[in-house]
Amino acid sequence: MLDYLHRMLDLALRKELQGIHFWATLYVLVVLAGSLWHALRVRRWPQVEGQLLDLGIRPLGGPDPGTRDQDYVPSALYRYEVNGRSYTGQGISIWKMSASGMLRNTAKLLPAQVCPDETGRVAIYYNPGRPEKSLLLRPGWPSISFLSALIFLTTAFYLWRL
Structure with missing residues (x-):
């Protein structure tokens, strides 16, 4: 895993598309996962x-x-x-x-x-x-489903582009 991250960092530093795509995808996934986590937490607010x-x-x-x-x-x-x-x-x-x-x-x-x-x-x-x-x-299940689908599609797009 660390070897893959290092390889993607090297590619990104050399401005190669696969490395840039990896780090952009990782950023988008972190933002989407954070949004999903926030939506799930807000659903539990009294x-x-x-x-x-x-x-x-x-x-x-x-x-x-x-x-x-x-x-x-x-x-x-x-x-x-x-x-x-x-x-x-x-x-x-x-x-x-x-x-x-x-x-x-x-x-x-x-x-x-x-x-x-x-x-x-x-x-x-x-x-x-x-x-x-x-x-x-309160965030509804459509919002949570939408964020989950975006996470899946982002991951699938990255894997498809490998």
Whole structure:
């Protein structure tokens, strides 16, 4: 194993495609595995009921004077209580997104999945070790399946290209 890693490092240092492909694949697999691990951990976060204060999309940064496009991101504000302590949260999902131009409305996909009741009460998932970290949407099995499939496809593509 160490011999293979050393050989791939030598190839990458000589700017040969197989070595570069190996290290790029390894990087992508580490990122995907970390994302999968995070999604699985967030699925186990406990739930409390909180009050939704604001939900929608907002501009990201200031307008770019060089273009007519403005980036938009999902936006939320909510209040919740854990062990008698009050918190304010803004997280919607583990998935981060932004959109601009004609695709501006795609930024509304995540907020549209939040289902408050008629009084604005929502389920809030919080990190039990750091209750100030919270989300409105728990990762579902489609997200976990998607990340798992990406890990499989990345590995299969590397092996196929050997």
